[in-house]
Amino acid sequence: MNTDCLFCKILAGEIPANRVYEDEYSIAFPDINPQAPTHFLIVPKEHLASQAKALVEHEQLLGHLxxxxxxxxxxxxxxxxxxxxxxxxxxxxxxxxxxxxxxxxGRPMHWPPG
Known part of the structure; x- marks a missing residue:
């Protein structure tokens, strides 16, 4: 856990979130600024700063997400x-x-995305 991280605070229960899914590796909750009728964030319980920091040992976690x-x-x-x-x-x-x-x-997605 990173004490300065918004998602780590949600994981720790310090900030409330409407958890629509939870297991031992991840949680999911609605995005507070939805860009589509359905917009969830799926967050690993392990703090990993970004995809750029992913290593071979994160392969199972990434697949799980x-x-x-x-x-x-x-x-x-x-x-x-x-x-x-x-x-x-x-x-x-x-x-x-x-x-x-x-x-x-929940809506048609267009390409390129933005």
Whole structure:
């Protein structure tokens, strides 16, 4: 845990969040600034600053986050499709320096994304 990290504070229960999913490795909750009708953040319980910091030992955790995204999408009936995004670094749009996966759905997604 990083005591200065917003997501670590949520994980510790210091900041409330509507947890829509939780297991031993991750939690998921709605984004406070949703960009789609369905917009969840899937956050690993292990503090990892970004995708750029991922190492081979994080392979199972990264795969787990994608499976959680797929399960959440199924549970929310996003049968027509959805987008999974990991913003990395300042130019990648990352604003919280704790790796997290965005699950967006409920509307058509366009390309390029932005």
């Amino acid at each position: 994608l499976v959680v995204a797929a399960n959440l999408a199924r549970s929310r009936k996003l049968d027509k499709g959805y987008r999974v995004v990991i913003n990395t670094g300042e130019d990648g749009g990352q604003t919280v320096h704790h790796l997290h996966v965005h699950l967006l759905g």
